[in-house]
Amino acid sequence: MLQGALAGLAAGGLYAVLGVCLTLMSRLVRVVNFAQAATGMFGTYVAVWLVSDAGLPIWPAVAVGVVIGGSISALIGIIIGTWLPEADTGSRSAVTVAVLLFLISLSFILFGNRPQPFRPVLSGPAFQVSGVVISQVAIFTVVVAVLVALSAHVVLTKTSVGIRLRALSERPTTAELVGIPARTLSVAVWATTGAVGTLVVAIVAPTQSNDATALSMLVVPAAAAALLGGFRRLDLAVVGGLVLGVLQGAAAQLSQLSVARHFLPFLFIVGLLVWSQRKEVWDAAR
C-alpha cells in the first residue's frame, strides 16, 4: 500500500505541475486551458517520433518537443488574444476545448492510433527506504512541481514582469492605459505554460500511459488539483496534485478499489465543489 502510494507520486507530481499551469493561466490570461495536457501530449509525440523515426538522441528530441508545445500554446494565446480579447472566461476557455479535440485528431493522423513506443527519459529507482522504492521519475516530478510553483510565485511578487502580469489580470484595460503590453505578456504566459507542461508530460508519460486520448485527459486530475487552490493558489494546486496521485496509487493496490481509482479525480472535484459551496447552501437553506 505504501509502495503503491509512493508509486502514485510520479502521477501526482504531473497533476501538480499541470494544476499549477492551469492556475497560472486562469489567473493571468483568464482561461481554463482544457488543451493543457493535450499540448504536452502532442509535443511529447513529436519528441518520440524524432527518436524512433529520425534517430535523434532523447534529450534534443525532448527539447524540440518542448519548443513545439510552447509554440502551439502561444498560437492559441494569439488566436484568443486577437479574436476574444474582451470576452469572458467561459468563451475564451471554449476555444481550448476545440484545440483539445483538434490535437487528439491531429496526433492520430500524424502518428497513427497505435500507442507510441515510448522510451523512458528517466528510469530506475532513485533510492530505497526500508524496502520501499522511490523512483527517479517520482523525485523529478515532485521537485519540478514545487520548483515551478515557487518560481512562479517569486516571479509574480518580486519581478517587474510579474507585477505587470498581476496588474494585467486585475484590470486589463487600465493596464494597457498605463503602457503594459497586454498581448505580448499574455502570449508569453501561454508559451511558458505550454513548454513546462510538455516537459513534464514527456518525462512522466512513459510511466503513465502512451495513449493520446488518455494523456490529453490528464487535464481532468490537473483541474481537480487546481480546484483545491480555487484556481488561484499555487501551493494548494501542488498539494492537490500530490494528494490525488498518492490516493490513486494507494487505491490501485487494493483489488476492490483498483477500478475506482479512475473515478478519484471526479470524486475529488465533486467533493471540492460541494465543500466550497457549503456556505451558500447554508445561506440558501435559511
Next chain:
Amino acid sequence: MNGAVNTLELTGVTVARGAGPVIRDVSLTVPAGTVTALVGPNGAGKTSLLEALSGVIPVTSGSVTVGGTPITKLSRVARARLGLVHIEQGRAIFPGLTVVENLRLTAREPADIEGALEMFPELDKRRDSPAELLSGGEQQMVVLARAFVSRPAFLLIDEMSLGLAPVVFMRLLPMVRRFAEQGVGILLVEQFTHLALGLAREALVVSSGRVTYQGQAKELLNAPELLHAAYLGGADAPRQ
C-alpha cells in the same frame, strides 16, 4: 519644449457608442503647461471623449494629434508611450498590488517613486499595503502618484472628485496645478465646475453630446448665466 508642436490637438472629433454618436465635432487644442476644463451635465459624453483619446474606445471621425503625431490608429500602449496618460473615472488602482507596486508599473526612474511618496505622506506610511485596503482618497492619491512618476506629457483627468469628501478633493486639486506648472497639458473633466474653471485657461461646456460653450474659463466663471445656458444646451450660447 517647443510650444507650437507640443500640444494635444483635436479636430472635428466624433465618438459613437452603441446606438450612435455620444459626442460630436469637438475641436480643441491643449497646449503644454495649461489646464483645459471640460464640464457638462451627466451623460453629456465627457468620459466617452476621454476614452476615445486614450484608446479605450475608437474615435469615429476626426483627428487627434499628440505633439504632431496622429494617434487615432495607435494602440493604447503606444499612446501611453507618447506620454498621454488617462486618469479614469472611479479609482483606477490595481487593488491587489501594493502602493509601491502600483507606482513601479509606470515609474521611469526608481527615484521618482520616493519623490511621489514624499508628496503624499499618508501613502508613504502604507507603501506596502495592498491598494484595495486604502481609503478612497488615498486610492485616488495612488492614481495621481502613478501618473506623476510616469512623467506624462498630457493628462486626461476624469472626475477625480467622484465619491470623495470635499476636504480630501481640495488636497488633491493642487496636484493638478503642480502638473501644469511642470509643463503637462491637462484636459480636466470635473463636476465641481467652479474649481475646474478656476484652474483652467480655456473651458468647454458639453451638453447632450454637443459643445455648447468654448472660450475663456475666466469669462464663464464671471458669468453664471452663460454657464447655466450652456449646461442646458442653449443653442444661442456663444461659441468662441
